Amino acid sequence: MKKEEVPQDKSVLESKKFRELTYAVDKNGDYITELSSGWDPKTIALDNAIKEIEERVSKARQRVMNEETSPIEYYMELHKMDLPILASYAGFWKWRVKRHFKPSVFKKLKHKTLQKYADIFDISIDELKNIPEKP
Incomplete structure (x- = not known):
């Protein structure tokens, strides 16, 4: 061109x-x-992708509020990651990260494990445990 x-x-x-x-x-x-x-076609595809990501983040946030999942899943979606990527950054098996999505398991995680997730998401442990009221 x-x-x-x-x-x-x-x-x-x-x-x-x-x-x-x-x-x-x-x-x-x-x-x-x-x-x-x-470029219009690329813009349309990008807009659709951004909307889908925002919906996934919103749904994950709602599941955290309903105590159906842990904040780890919310921050994973917020940072545009998927389970294999998060597991590789954390150095855990995928099944272990998925297990950490369970609120009952998340509440029992050791400080060292929480710190690992907090470092990945570039937030504090307190922020990891308490997602903001408003997105």
């Missing part, structure tokens, strides 16, 4: 003053880098 054809459609990235680096061809036919504020 030519430099003048690099898409500059409105997107979520634009509102946060981010630009995407793309490659284009200049007048001499050489490849150059050009900044783009977005």
